[in-house]
Amino acid sequence: MLKDRLRSDLTTAMKARDQVRVATLRMALTAVSNAETSGDAHHDLSDDDVLGVLTRETKKRRESAEAFDGAGRAELAERERAEEQVLAEYLPQPLTDDELTALVSAAITETGAEGPRQMGQVMKVVQPQVGSRADGKRVSTEVKRQLSGS
Numbered sequence: 001m002l003k004d005r006l007r008s009d010l011t012t013a014m015k016a017r018d019q020v021r022v023a024t025l026r027m028a029l030t031a032v033s034n035a036e037t038s039g040d041a042h043h044d045l046s047d048d049d050v051l052g053v054l055t056r057e058t059k060k061r062r063e064s065a066e067a068f069d070g071a072g073r074a075e076l077a078e079r080e081r082a083e084e085q086v087l088a089e090y091l092p093q094p095l096t097d098d099e100l101t102a103l104v105s106a107a108i109t110e111t112g113a114e115g116p117r118q119m120g121q122v123m124k125v126v127q128p129q130v131g132s133r134a135d136g137k138r139v140s141t142e143v144k145r146q147l148s149g150s
Contacts, residue, residue, distance in 0.1 A: 002050045002090065003032055020079070024086040031057055048131075051091065055132040058087040095134045103129055104142045116147045 006029055013021035031053050036045055045053070061084035068077035095103070107125040111118065122143050130139055 002047045002054075003029075003045070006032070006050075006090070020082045021086050024083040027083070028054060028057055028087060028090075051132050054087055054090050058084055058091065059135070061087065092131070092133050095130065100130070100134055100139065100142050101146075104139070104146050108143075108146055113147060116144060119143055119147055122147065 006025055010022065010025040010029065013025060032045060032050055035049065035053050036042055061080045065077040065080035065084065068074070068080060104122065104126055107113075107122045107129075111121045111125055113119070113122050119140070123140065126139055126143065127136070
């Protein structure tokens with residue numbers, strides 16, 4: 001399981017005294033634990049659920065780095081980017097632009113969408129195929145682009 005891999009990598013990072021990796025993996029495991037205990041009853045997360053948590057945490061790091069850059073806090077932005085890189089090692093390989101374009105094009109053909117008004121239909125087909133391999137904003141931008149051009 002992915003959660004077990006995170007734990008063993010944390011132990012390895014602690015032995016290597018890699019402070020950034022230790023802090024990042026502890027944060028990730030805390031986020032996973034919080035997700036497991038949210039709601040009425042404790043439940044173990046599947047690997048897909050853990051990937052979802054890691055994807056959200058990665059996105060937070062990216063957004064924080066951008067905010068710190070905008071505020072002129074380069075050292076904090078670098079820390080956020082370093083944490084994002086550690087988390088990215090656990091995520092599936094991101095889709096290339098060509099792969100995303102092909103998936104969206106196939107979804108448009110499948111749904112018969114002809115304009116921006118059918119964007120929701122296309123997104124419902126594309127999103128499960130994309131999963132955590134592309135940011136939702138990137139997917140919606142590509143869907144809009146292709147629907148506006150057709």
